[in-house]
Amino acid sequence: MSLGTHHSLQQARNHLLEHGTCPPGALDERLAQSWQRSLHAGLRPLGIEDMAGPVSNAHLQEMLHGNAELLAHARPVMDFLYGQIRGNHSMVVLADAQCTLLHTQGDRAFLNKAQRVALSRGASWHEAQRGTNAIGTAMAERMPLRVRGGEHFLEQNRFLHCSAAPIFSAQGEVAGVIDISGDQYASQSHALGLASTAARMIENSWLKARYPHLPRIHMHAQAEGLDTLAEGILVMTEDGFLVGANQEAMRLLRLHPADFFALRLEDRLQQRLGQLLRQPGEAPQALRLPNGRRLYLQIHHRPRAGGTTVAASAPATPAGPTAPAHAPADPLAALDTGDLQWRAATHKVRRILSKPIALLIQGESGVGKEVFARAAHDSGPRRGQPFVAINCAAIPEALIEAELFGYAPGAYTGAQKGGSPGRIREADGGTLFLDEIGDMPLALQTRLLRVLQERSVTPLGGSPVAVDFALISATHCPLDEAVEQGRFRRDLYYRINGFSVHLPPLRARGDFDALVERLLRQFGAPAGVGLGASLHQALRRHDWPGNLRQLASTLQTACALLEAHETHIDWHHLADDIVHRLRHGVALLQAGGLAPAQAAPAGMPGAAMPTRSLRSLSRSAVLQALQQCSGNISQAARQLGISRQTVYRHLRAVG
Numbered sequence: 001m002s003l004g005t006h007h008s009l010q011q012a013r014n015h016l017l018e019h020g021t022c023p024p025g026a027l028d029e030r031l032a033q034s035w036q037r038s039l040h041a042g043l044r045p046l047g048i049e050d051m052a053g054p055v056s057n058a059h060l061q062e063m064l065h066g067n068a069e070l071l072a073h074a075r076p077v078m079d080f081l082y083g084q085i086r087g088n089h090s091m092v093v094l095a096d097a098q099c100t101l102l103h104t105q106g107d108r109a110f111l112n113k114a115q116r117v118a119l120s121r122g123a124s125w126h127e128a129q130r131g132t133n134a135i136g137t138a139m140a141e142r143m144p145l146r147v148r149g150g151e152h153f154l155e156q157n158r159f160l161h162c163s164a165a166p167i168f169s170a171q172g173e174v175a176g177v178i179d180i181s182g183d184q185y186a187s188q189s190h191a192l193g194l195a196s197t198a199a200r201m202i203e204n205s206w207l208k209a210r211y212p213h214l215p216r217i218h219m220h221a222q223a224e225g226l227d228t229l230a231e232g233i234l235v236m237t238e239d240g241f242l243v244g245a246n247q248e249a250m251r252l253l254r255l256h257p258a259d260f261f262a263l264r265l266e267d268r269l270q271q272r273l274g275q276l277l278r279q280p281g282e283a284p285q286a287l288r289l290p291n292g293r294r295l296y297l298q299i300h301h302r303p304r305a306g307g308t309t310v311a312a313s314a315p316a317t318p319a320g321p322t323a324p325a326h327a328p329a330d331p332l333a334a335l336d337t338g339d340l341q342w343r344a345a346t347h348k349v350r351r352i353l354s355k356p357i358a359l360l361i362q363g364e365s366g367v368g369k370e371v372f373a374r375a376a377h378d379s380g381p382r383r384g385q386p387f388v389a390i391n392c393a394a395i396p397e398a399l400i401e402a403e404l405f406g407y408a409p410g411a412y413t414g415a416q417k418g419g420s421p422g423r424i425r426e427a428d429g430g431t432l433f434l435d436e437i438g439d440m441p442l443a444l445q446t447r448l449l450r451v452l453q454e455r456s457v458t459p460l461g462g463s464p465v466a467v468d469f470a471l472i473s474a475t476h477c478p479l480d481e482a483v484e485q486g487r488f489r490r491d492l493y494y495r496i497n498g499f500s501v502h503l504p505p506l507r508a509r510g511d512f513d514a515l516v517e518r519l520l521r522q523f524g525a526p527a528g529v530g531l532g533a534s535l536h537q538a539l540r541r542h543d544w545p546g547n548l549r550q551l552a553s554t555l556q557t558a559c560a561l562l563e564a565h566e567t568h569i570d571w572h573h574l575a576d577d578i579v580h581r582l583r584h585g586v587a588l589l590q591a592g593g594l595a596p597a598q599a600a601p602a603g604m605p606g607a608a609m610p611t612r613s614l615r616s617l618s619r620s621a622v623l624q625a626l627q628q629c630s631g632n633i634s635q636a637a638r639q640l641g642i643s644r645q646t647v648y649r650h651l652r653a654v655g
């Protein structure tokens, strides 16, 4: 790029203002486009009156907090960089992904000069704010570039010579910009190379630290290129799914942003990686890519203490006759009381636990979706990390956004003074469980989709913060129907439904006795205490619209009423309402699930199935319970043995 003379740049500027385009060849093509963008953003070369000032100190603190990782990796590099340019009327600048300056370091006299054009902490150098400038334009173009003197769109910035390079996150997003700005007459010949090198140093150090326990592959076309700044680096799960990569690795392996968390590296390399992964830290190994190119690879892997290392292509251990069905103390295994559908769900989920695949659990209310999700978390590689459960149906719509995404201090009236990180950030490193996801309002579905795509959360009034979590969602209603009816975003549905399992309703389970036995012990019934024969028969035949939740609460009450001298649980240990329902065979229909008509226990009065539709029966039962509980939803839900959401659902249906 040759530096246009002052005269030729002035002519180009006049042409732009008159015709809306730059004359061909007047300045670098990318800068010409940037001038046009600046003009379209409403900026004028001499107009500075509408320029936004720096953000408030409180807002800046929030931004620094949100960019803590970027800053931590950038600061030592900025020190190094400043060491190279000290005394050259220059400064080093770090900006975030919105081009707001987070940190500056430079010669005092030049810092003062820069301050006059707001090249200082807290100010935005986004192109739409300051016109063509190295920080904003490098961000817009996603590549290193320099802007010298009159190439700046605003006249007031003509004294500057700036070179900037974008800093890419582990998933190839621009996370910030590093810039060297100096006086246009001082020597800046190596500034662009220095800024680009600094960006790579920051990216590599950040990528290596971001996933300390996952396998990393370092690669270069020559063995000697390994361990240098020129190497490609990628991070993968222990099963070989791509998690992160630097720009060089993306170039070498032709990776795209959509490949993160979706591509299995063995598919791209057409090589089995198992052997390689078993030799971390050893001599470089040569590998031929499908396009014939040779690469040298070196593996770095430091599994979490107590964690297991699973090689990418290591064959699964066959479950021979002597192999135990499950590893000991396995929470998923502990929930297996013999039902075949439940067991199949457990087996399926176990296979995806260590993969970055979003799990969707479907099933009626109370079948144990949350219990299952917790067990999956505790059985997977993220056990010991947070499990954050959010019931999307239980949070008032107006509060969900702040609850999930958090907010900066003072973001809205009534917010906590210090701001809130939001529940999604609380799940960092662990699992986020979104219960009743079908009830999430559409606007929030869009924001959630963005979080899942970008793996970062933007609090209200704040800037994006990287998050890393496994996602498990649950729903009682068929989400595909909600998609067809336009109530649920199709793209979000595909994102959250990487893999789905259906948990059976209690009435369809084949392990009723084992479950009862488990619950009785769990609620403290002494060994040997079981159910009386006719009660046992009635409980087995009941429809259990509230599923496990209702059965568990019935047995919990019964255990509490059991006297020390009694040897079994019988009708008198149950609450009146459940006795009534068992005796009269009143079955509530769980929304989304059909209860087959069943006969009431032999010899019970009112054994005939009612002829009204089950849906209308369930509504009247809900209304009746509400009446008895003076409108108290929680109490009514408890009495009916169903969740509060189900009560609300019935009420909504009543209108």
Ligand SMILES: Nc1ncnc2c1ncn2[C@@H]1O[C@H](COP(=O)(O)OP(=O)(O)OP(=O)(O)O)[C@@H](O)[C@H]1O
Binding pocket: 335, 363, 364, 365, 366, 367, 368, 369, 370, 371, 372, 435, 474, 476, 519, 548, 549, 550, 552, 553, 643, 645
């Ligand atoms: N496998 C199980 N063993 C024993 N009790 C269980 C089991 N699963 C669930 N429960 C009982 O059922 C209750 C409800 O379970 P959970 O909240 O997981 O259901 P859910 O399907 O998520 O319900 P909802 O759709 O209403 O949110 C639990 O609090 C527990 O008492």
